[in-house]
Amino acid sequence: MRLEGKRIVVTGASRGIGRALTEQLAGRGATVLAVARDPSALAGDRIVPVSCDLADMAARQSLIAQLIGDLVPIDGLINNAGIQLQASYLDTPCDPACDIDREIAINLAAPLHLSAALAPHLASRPEAILLNVTSGLALTPKASAPVYCATKAGLRSFTTALRYQAEDRAPNLRVGEIVMALVDTEMTTGRGRGKLSADQAAQAVIAGIERQERGDIWVGNTRLLRIIQRLSPALAARMLRNG
Template sequence: MDVRGKIALVTGGSDGIGREIALQLQGAGAEVIVTGRSAAKLQAMASLGFGTIAGDLSTTEGVDAAVDGVAGKSLAVLVNNAGVGSDYELDRPDTLDSAAHCIRTNLDAPIALCTRLLPILRAQPEAAIVNVTSGLAIAPRAGGSIYCATKAGLRSYTQAIRHLLKDSNVRVIEALPPVVETNMTAGRSGKKMSAADCAAEIVHGIRTGKSEVNAGMVKILQLVHSVSPALARRIMIRF
């Protein structure tokens, strides 16, 4: 897809991977609108020429704001990037609220935005839905059960709607990042991919028409999984 002159919506686009995707799409000539929860970060994006929409996508009001924010615009690219972690622990019922917040943000919101914005995307000569999942959608780790479940659910949803839209003008792309240097992973040790490098692979996938973008080390995980899903699960469950 030639993104020059096209309108793109990037959720969670004021920070982390989303911010880098927004910057790189803008650099390639797209008109980019971002959603976010931080007024200060959205103001900083506005100063760089981005359209901004304030809202928490874990709420109905936040999803409504995103939809209303692109109403009447020729939206051609939807990037469902916004995501949060969860403090859920199996033996602590008091963490179920955190689990529900993660599910609403990571899974419910992308489904709602795909559904509600599809008529606009279909009205364009060419369009793309980009759902950002995770390498953990392939094989989960025990310490992030709810996050992994949301990303696995979004992966399954993405594959299903790709088939449903295969004869349409809307390409459906799944982007699977590894551990990336963002605020969400600030407390984790080990090797991390930069947000800019991860975004570069995702934007390249959009521009070259890929259906799946395995960023960084996820390429290796996919290879292991293709040979032995059980081995991939054994490796990642303790990751």
């Protein structure tokens, strides 16, 4: 996909991978509708800050109405926003409902909601993308973040099914995953080694978008993980279990 002149929606745009994606897409000549709870720090000639709390269904509905009602159509959606909460449910009695609800709302309900609502609009464009950011943990989970892993596995399944629909009815719409490696962001502070920078991750994503290939974008060492998981699921599980 040629990015110059395209209008791309990026969620979670105010920091980390989302911010790097926003800035690099704008640098390629795209106009970025940068969605975040507080997008006030975002600035640029091709960056349009859009405020939305993606955990809130009513806020998502307002965002969708705004995007669809805009006189200028959009050519892409990158569902990047996500949170990861560490949880050990066997340690002490607790009521985890609020944390679980919020993690599911941001990581799973929001990208499903935006994807389903905007897919017909994107399918009407001559060339469009709908990409959902998942993780290597969508293939096999780790012990310390059960809900996060479940949401990424669910998003992976949804994206595959939606891609099947697009292949049959809208071949001009590329639907796929961005399978993200471990990236040095606030969410990963204090854990993991060999992290990519947010800029490196964004560069890999944009390179994948600009290639005329369909399907998923595997970032960093997730390409190797994909091979290991196919050859030896048990080995992949051991590698990520305590990540």
